[in-house]
Amino acid sequence: MHKVAITGTGIFTPEEVITNAELVASYNEYALRQNALHAAAIEAGEREPMPMSSEEFILKASGIEQRHVMSKFGIVDAGIMHPVLPERAEDELSIMAEISVKAADEALKKAGLIAGDIDAVICAASNHERAYPAIAIEVQQALGIKGFAFDMNVACSSATFGIQLAADMVRTGSVRAVLMVNPEITSGHQEWRDRDCHFIFGDVCTAVVIQRAEDVKAAGAYEVLSTRCITEFSNNIRNNNGFLRRTREGHMADRRDMQFHQEGRKVFKHVVPMVADLMLGHLADENIEPSELARLWLHQANKGMNDMIGQKVLGREPSREEQPNVLQDYANTSSAGSIIAFSKYSDDLPSGSLGVICSFGAGYSAGSVIVRRM
Numbered sequence: 001m002h003k004v005a006i007t008g009t010g011i012f013t014p015e016e017v018i019t020n021a022e023l024v025a026s027y028n029e030y031a032l033r034q035n036a037l038h039a040a041a042i043e044a045g046e047r048e049p050m051p052m053s054s055e056e057f058i059l060k061a062s063g064i065e066q067r068h069v070m071s072k073f074g075i076v077d078a079g080i081m082h083p084v085l086p087e088r089a090e091d092e093l094s095i096m097a098e099i100s101v102k103a104a105d106e107a108l109k110k111a112g113l114i115a116g117d118i119d120a121v122i123c124a125a126s127n128h129e130r131a132y133p134a135i136a137i138e139v140q141q142a143l144g145i146k147g148f149a150f151d152m153n154v155a156c157s158s159a160t161f162g163i164q165l166a167a168d169m170v171r172t173g174s175v176r177a178v179l180m181v182n183p184e185i186t187s188g189h190q191e192w193r194d195r196d197c198h199f200i201f202g203d204v205c206t207a208v209v210i211q212r213a214e215d216v217k218a219a220g221a222y223e224v225l226s227t228r229c230i231t232e233f234s235n236n237i238r239n240n241n242g243f244l245r246r247t248r249e250g251h252m253a254d255r256r257d258m259q260f261h262q263e264g265r266k267v268f269k270h271v272v273p274m275v276a277d278l279m280l281g282h283l284a285d286e287n288i289e290p291s292e293l294a295r296l297w298l299h300q301a302n303k304g305m306n307d308m309i310g311q312k313v314l315g316r317e318p319s320r321e322e323q324p325n326v327l328q329d330y331a332n333t334s335s336a337g338s339i340i341a342f343s344k345y346s347d348d349l350p351s352g353s354l355g356v357i358c359s360f361g362a363g364y365s366a367g368s369v370i371v372r373r374m
């Protein structure tokens, strides 16, 4: 058995940004137009008017101030209300592979590795732009990596589940090093016309190199001490789009359930204790006291949720240094959120420091990765 380490991380951040003010302005314009269009039905009591969104609500309910997106103009155009991305020819690099390669270049550089050092690529993300061939195999080819590659999806927990899978493969010796990428183009499956969720998501791609601890070349790596993943079926976060769509009558229509939808309050209520129990149980089984933790790199879905989880795990309010948030700048980037936090806030800790990378989301699914700075 080999010891396992995370030796490099990378982030690709799209240049375009939508502030809450811009988002609310375009949504409210869309809602006003819809209400004018359906004025007679609303007047007759046959239809509810679309409610207005507000910047104050978004900041208070979520802690989000802005989000990065791959393409802004369609989202903020009240006549379009979704991103517009040009279709690529089959012989061009696909958009998810392109942003994966950008994040991967940074992660490999930090790890001090080249393509020939990697034996497997995992593309772990909450949606993939096509069914096959796997995005991971395209990334593998673009980077000139030998070995094998595959895609996986556990929604917001894709990255921690990917780390567990990679760590298990490295530990048992089937591979020397794994490159995991998390290209999250959430803007494609977000419903920008629904004020209850139009503010939640943003686009990004992260990459992580996981390899044998004895092979580490870069300074400041983190040993993966232990991983734990759990799932529990719930319909409270759901997207019904899928390959059987055209087989079902009425499913080709512009149906609300073909984009992300959730029961946000229920998710909040169910997932906070589930995640706190997972982390506390995992730490106890590894004989680590929560007071020994220098940092929590949590999934970035909602500031209130993270504050409550941190409080339950540490038994007191975590400081901003102990539990860094990137939510205000990136919004919820699904599986990439905890990796952005880890990538941006892990270089400062001294050798021996303990921390937990933790994700949670649709499924329900939650993953906990206990790491120690080497």
Ligand code: CO8
Residues within 6 Å of the ligand: 052, 053, 054, 055, 057, 058, 061, 062, 126, 155, 156, 157, 186, 187, 189, 190, 191, 195, 196, 197, 199, 201, 237, 260, 262, 263, 264, 265, 267, 268, 301, 302, 305, 332, 334, 360, 361, 362, 363
């Ligand atoms: N502006 C003004 N008012 C609003 C707005 C708005 N934008 N939105 C809602 N309101 C209103 C509501 O209608 C409601 O009004 P009323 O009281 O009259 O009914 C009131 O404000 C309160 O609404 P909520 O109860 O919904 O508000 P909450 O305080 O619960 O906050 C949150 C809503 C922020 C969504 C919160 O519940 C939350 O964050 N929950 C956690 C959910 C979560 O984290 N989900 C993440 C899952 S993501 C995941 O797993 C990945 C899936 C795959 C990726 C998909 C990418 C697209």
